[in-house]
Amino acid sequence: MSTIFPVISVNTDSIMKYKPNYLSFTGEDGLAAQVIVGERFPYDGHRRIILAAVTNGATLNIGLYPITTMSIGVTAVDYTQASGAAETTFDSGKITATWDGSGAAPTIANMFAGTISLYFDGVKVAVDDGAGKWVEYGDSGLFLPDDTPGVAWASTINYTTGAIVVYTVVDSDYTITVSYTSDTVDADTLLSVTGVAPLDLSAFLKNAPYSFFKENHDLIITPAVSELAIIAYASVKAS
Amino acid sequence: MADLTGAYTTPVPTISQNTASVIKYRSNYVTGTASVSIPIIVGMRNIITSIYTNGNKIIIGFGEVAGTITDQRFTFTVTAGPLDLSNFFGNAPFTQYKDTDFLVITGEAAKVISVAYVEFKG
Numbered sequence: 310m311s312t313i314f315p316v317i318s319v320n321t322d323s324i325m326k327y328k329p330n331y332l333s334f335t336g337e338d339g340l341a342a343q344v345i346v347g348e349r350f351p352y353d354g355h356r357r358i359i360l361a362a363v364t365n366g367a368t369l370n371i372g373l374y375p376i377t378t379m380s381i382g383v384t385a386v387d388y389t390q391a392s393g394a395a396e397t398t399f400d401s402g403k404i405t406a407t408w409d410g411s412g413a414a415p416t417i418a419n420m421f422a423g424t425i426s427l428y429f430d431g432v433k434v435a436v437d438d439g440a441g442k443w444v445e446y447g448d449s450g451l452f453l454p455d456d457t458p459g460v461a462w463a464s465t466i467n468y469t470t471g472a473i474v475v476y477t478v479v480d481s482d483y484t485i486t487v488s489y490t491s492d493t494v495d496a497d498t499l500l501s502v503t504g505v506a507p508l509d510l511s512a513f514l515k516n517a518p519y520s521f522f523k524e525n526h527d528l529i530i531t532p533a534v535s536e537l538a539i540i541a542y543a544s545v546k547a548s
Numbered sequence: 549m550a551d552l553t554g555a556y557t558t559p560v561p562t563i564s565q566n567t568a569s570v571i572k573y574r575s576n577y578v579t580g581t582a583s584v585s586i587p588i589i590v591g592m593r594n595i596i597t598s599i600y601t602n603g604n605k606i607i608i609g610f611g612e613v614a615g616t617i618t619d620q621r622f623t624f625t626v627t628a629g630p631l632d633l634s635n636f637f638g639n640a641p642f643t644q645y646k647d648t649d650f651l652v653i654t655g656e657a658a659k660v661i662s663v664a665y666v667e668f669k670g
Binding site for chain 2: 314315319321322325498499501502503509510512513514515516519520
């Protein structure tokens with residue numbers, strides 16, 4: 310998949326310069342074998358152009374990470390994934406579960422009459438990263454952290470390689486989507502800078518704003534662990 | 549005024565009203581330790597717009613072998629790194645072109661160099 314460059318006009322500079330958003334975050338201390346520990350912009354069809362960046366640390370990486378999505382469509386029928394069947398295979402990375410649907414407001418009670426279990430290489434995966442609880446074998450409805458439906462959330466899973474198997478018995482009008490973000494950056498899109506703390510990339514990015522965009526790729530900005538970073542970015546509909 | 553005998557004239561890119569925007573928003577990035585080499589496609593100029601290194605020097609030139617400069621065009625050294633040449637190249641992007649194999653950027657040994665560049669035909 311080729312990288313999509315933005316449509317350029319003589320007005321681009323003005324649009325980018327005067328529509329900045331700001332975001333401050335701190336590099337996280339990831340779990341073992343988990344590489345993606347920075348701020349993440351999930352793919353949603355919008356290009357985020359990074360216009361300036363400063364961090365207290367000595368490194369900053371910006372790149373696109375490929376995601377793969379598998380959905381279990383459920384429309385007013387029970388659905389059972391054959392036991393033991395692998396839905397898909399990944400190398401390593403991060404999983405996000407979201408849901409969407411129609412009908413009554415989703416709750417634990419009406420969304421999942423049965424159970425949802427997520428296996429990884431035959432072993433249940435259930436690591437709580439503080440953002441919510443991941444599904445565990447035999448659990449029911451744990452896709453709904455704090456009973457707040459409609460809010461996508463992520464749970465970090467510590468694993469290296471193998472297959473993800475989703476088993477589900479659902480009795481409602483909802484679609485469960487399991488997305489996976491690789492922890493291996495698309496090399497063609499990586500901006501990696503190592504310097505001396507504090508690292509100020511504002512001049513660098515002023516000349517060369519980070520503007521890469523690809524379908525089904527998340528944008529992730531990664532400062533050093535425990536180091537604060539702030540970025541300025543413009544969000545534009547991808548073109 | 550005619551060129552001096554033997555003078556080498558570096559071809560410069562064709563400039564249009566949109567050149568600045570194109571150069572600014574189509575950046576590629578490359579990072580390396582001690583050196584960075586960008587393969588040259590015939591007729592395609594690699595315009596350098598930003599360089600940052602935690603080392604103390606940057607040398608830019610052309611070469612037939614990755615990592616080795618045989619035709620040096622730019623050099624700058626400070627007492628101690630880091631060296632941020634982004635503002636410098638923001639005013640004067642490195643646009644020189646040579647029909648050879650690599651545009652090579654070298655720096656201090658074991659130090660990281662990050663370069664932003666744009667491929668530009670012309």
